[in-house]
Amino acid sequence: MNEKRFQKRTLFLITYLVFAILPIYWMVNMSFKTNEEILSSFSFFPQHFTLANYATIFTDPSWYSGYINSLIYVAINTVISVTVALPAAYAFSRYQFLGDKHVFFWLLTNRMTPPAVFLLPFFQLYTTVGLMDTHIAVALAHLLFNVPLAVWILEGFMSGIPREIDETAYIDGYSFPRFFLTIFLPLIKAGVGVAAFFCFMFSWVELLLARTLTSVNAKPIVATMTRTVSAAGMDWATLAAAGVLTIVPGAIVIWFVRHYIAKGFAMGRV
Amino acid sequence: MSAANKPVNQKAWFLILPVILCVAFSAILPLMTVVNYSVQDIISPERRVFVGTEWFAAVMRDPELHEALLRQLGFSLAVLAVELPLGIMLALAMPAQGWKSSAVLVMMALSLLIPWNVVGTIWQIYARADIGLLGAALDYIGLDYSYTGNSSHAWITVLVMDVWHWTPLVALLCFAGLRSIPDAYYQAARIDGASKFAVFRYIQLPKMRGVLMIAVLLRFMDSFMIYTEPFVLTGGGPGNATTFLSQYLTQKAVGQFDLGPAAAFSLIYFLIILLLCFILYNWMQRVGTADKQGAGHE
Numbered sequence: 001m002n003e004k005r006f007q008k009r010t011l012f013l014i015t016y017l018v019f020a021i022l023p024i025y026w027m028v029n030m031s032f033k034t035n036e037e038i039l040s041s042f043s044f045f046p047q048h049f050t051l052a053n054y055a056t057i058f059t060d061p062s063w064y065s066g067y068i069n070s071l072i073y074v075a076i077n078t079v080i081s082v083t084v085a086l087p088a089a090y091a092f093s094r095y096q097f098l099g100d101k102h103v104f105f106w107l108l109t110n111r112m113t114p115p116a117v118f119l120l121p122f123f124q125l126y127t128t129v130g131l132m133d134t135h136i137a138v139a140l141a142h143l144l145f146n147v148p149l150a151v152w153i154l155e156g157f158m159s160g161i162p163r164e165i166d167e168t169a170y171i172d173g174y175s176f177p178r179f180f181l182t183i184f185l186p187l188i189k190a191g192v193g194v195a196a197f198f199c200f201m202f203s204w205v206e207l208l209l210a211r212t213l214t215s216v217n218a219k220p221i222v223a224t225m226t227r228t229v230s231a232a233g234m235d236w237a238t239l240a241a242a243g244v245l246t247i248v249p250g251a252i253v254i255w256f257v258r259h260y261i262a263k264g265f266a267m268g269r270v
Numbered sequence: 271m272s273a274a275n276k277p278v279n280q281k282a283w284f285l286i287l288p289v290i291l292c293v294a295f296s297a298i299l300p301l302m303t304v305v306n307y308s309v310q311d312i313i314s315p316e317r318r319v320f321v322g323t324e325w326f327a328a329v330m331r332d333p334e335l336h337e338a339l340l341r342q343l344g345f346s347l348a349v350l351a352v353e354l355p356l357g358i359m360l361a362l363a364m365p366a367q368g369w370k371s372s373a374v375l376v377m378m379a380l381s382l383l384i385p386w387n388v389v390g391t392i393w394q395i396y397a398r399a400d401i402g403l404l405g406a407a408l409d410y411i412g413l414d415y416s417y418t419g420n421s422s423h424a425w426i427t428v429l430v431m432d433v434w435h436w437t438p439l440v441a442l443l444c445f446a447g448l449r450s451i452p453d454a455y456y457q458a459a460r461i462d463g464a465s466k467f468a469v470f471r472y473i474q475l476p477k478m479r480g481v482l483m484i485a486v487l488l489r490f491m492d493s494f495m496i497y498t499e500p501f502v503l504t505g506g507g508p509g510n511a512t513t514f515l516s517q518y519l520t521q522k523a524v525g526q527f528d529l530g531p532a533a534a535f536s537l538i539y540f541l542i543i544l545l546l547c548f549i550l551y552n553w554m555q556r557v558g559t560a561d562k563q564g565a566g567h568e
Contacts, residue, residue, distance in 0.1 A: 009362070009363040010363070012359065012360075012363050013360065013363040013364065013374065016356075016360055017374070017377055017378075019434065020377065020378065020380070020381060020434065020438070021377065021380075022403065023392045023393060023396045023404075024380065024384075024392065026395060026396050026402065026403050027392050027395055030395060038401050039400070039401065042401075042406060080292070084288035084289050084292050085289060087285040087286070087288065088285055088286040088288065088289040091283075091285035094279075094282075095276055095277060095278070095282040096277065096278045096279070097278065097282045097283055098280060098283075103286060103290070105547070105551050107289070107293065108547055109543070109544055109547045110293055112491050112543050112546070112547050112550075113297075113495075113540060113543055114495030114516050114519075114540075115495070115497070115516075116495065116497060116517075116519045116523075116536075117304070117536040117537075117539055117540050118296075118297070118300045119519075119523055120303075120523040120529065120532055120533060120536065121301070121307075122296075122300055125299060125300060125303065140295065143293065143295075143296045144293070144296040144297055147289055147292050147293055148293070151289060201383055204385060205383075205384070205385040205386050206386070207386055207387045207497075207501075208497050208498060208516070212524065222386075225388070225391065226387060226502065236395065239391060240391075243388045243391050246384070246388050247383070247385075247388065250380075250383030250384065251380060251383065254376055254380070255376060258376055261375070261379050261382075262443050262445065262446035265382070265442065265488070266446070266481060266484045266488075267484075
């Protein structure tokens with residue numbers, strides 16, 4: 001390996017990582033400052049280190065209920081998505097049946113549909129059935145892109161398991177549910193974890209549907225954050241602290257799925 | 271989905287039934303509603319008039335829509351032009367093994383996991399000339415930079431934000447593709463005295479073809495429906511400089527509550543995406559079978 005080229009590459013990589021980390025660092029930095037300091041001086045480190053912004057979020061119900069609401073609908077959505085996707089992914093990875101390719105394609109189109117297209121009908125549909133401003137409404141709406149995603153990811157993982165295992169189990173007299181739960185599921189638990197992680201993530205980051213389908217009772221944190229303009233101007237410090245707190249769950253879990261991130265984003269195709 | 275020797279079993283339909291029901295509730299039902307609205311003039315809940323294809327014709331003629339569509343296409347192509355080469359270069363530069371590799375992987379993936387509106391917020395803070403590092407730095411070197419006042423500045427800021435947000439996706443996919451190349455290939459190339467470029471052109475690039483296609487189409491489509499980040503950062507302004515298709519549609523549907531035209535436009539938008547999906551799906555199927563055949567010959 002050429003020493004000079006190696007250095008050039010490393011330099012390039014480090015430059016990019018600085019570019020990638022700096023904006024995040026800047027927000028973390030601001031979240032420990034007061035609003036007066038943010039607007040009056042300019043520094044790389046907080047001069048008057050404060051946790052007041054975080055205290056505000058953890059004590060003010062209008063803030064912390066946003067996190068709770070988000071977590072509730074994200075959890076409901078993840079559980080439903082993975083549960084219904086498991087048998088379907090098994091069917092796609094193991095059998096041929098009438099219209100299998102068309103159904104698979106149809107699922108893909110739902111992952112690719114702009115949520116904005118369905119905004120209007122969702123709004124009308126949920127108003128009609130009385131689900132507006134509930135956690136269920138957002139969870140159901142997010143199924144639109146999470147179920148296809150979960151099916152795709154799980155199908156990718158399941159296709160990596162040799163079919164002989166299924167056949168041996170059936171010959172040994174296992175029924176399908178018993179085989180699936182006691183033998184097959186443990187084999188693909190990494191896949192289930194990755195699928196759950198990606199469902200969690202895409203539901204967590206989505207704003208448009210979550211904001212439109214809720215108003216007060218189920219208002220998610222991402223919507224709360226878009227309305228921080230008060231009479232005294234923007235509350236930058238609290239906004240920054242709220243932003244940092246939304247990154248934390250992803251940042252923790254990412255370590256566990258670091259080897260599968262690419263596979264998840266490619267919908268199991270890597 | 272590519273192995274053709276799977277047993278035929280029509281009962282498998284029962285296994286996919288739950289998925290069909292779920293997605294039917296959240297996709298087919300709403301879609302039917304959109305179709306219904308798109309051919310009617312809804313004056314009030316009780317009074318509605320069938321207008322046929324009038325809304326479609328009106329939407330197709332709408333100059334604002336044409337502008338939004340052009341902006342959208344320009345944006346998506348710019349995103350691809352920047353993110354693909356950058357992502358490939360990053361994948362080549364990433365360390366292959368050890369804790370350094372894990373650390374770089376996690377640092378890169380961080381931006382992918384940030385809620386999209388927080389991405390907007392981060393850049394809103396970062397790019398402001400009074401309180402942001404980037405804005406202040408550009409101000410310091412004498413540029414009169416303002417993403418809220420100058421349309422081309424706003425446009426470039428949204429583009430840089432998207433590059434920051436999504437380039438790691440391209441890099442991660444390419445990285446995964448690169449890792450699947452056996453060491454023997456590199457050894458053979460070294461014996462042949464192949465140049466760095468030849469190794470890239472004839473070994474690495476062909477092996478990355480599959481993941482690159484996924485990257486291209488995911489990036490193209492996701493950038494085609496970008497909404498949240500520019501909504502938070504610029505609100506579509508200044509003027510209409512950063513109003514992309516989703517934003518335009520949302521303004522029509524929720525802001526002005528123009529049901530008919532908004533529904534007609536939704537359908538057109540949906541059909542564009544459907545066409546792109548179809549191309550992607552066939553492409554991926556073909557790549558899948560081509561790889562299988564290639565592996566069979568080796």
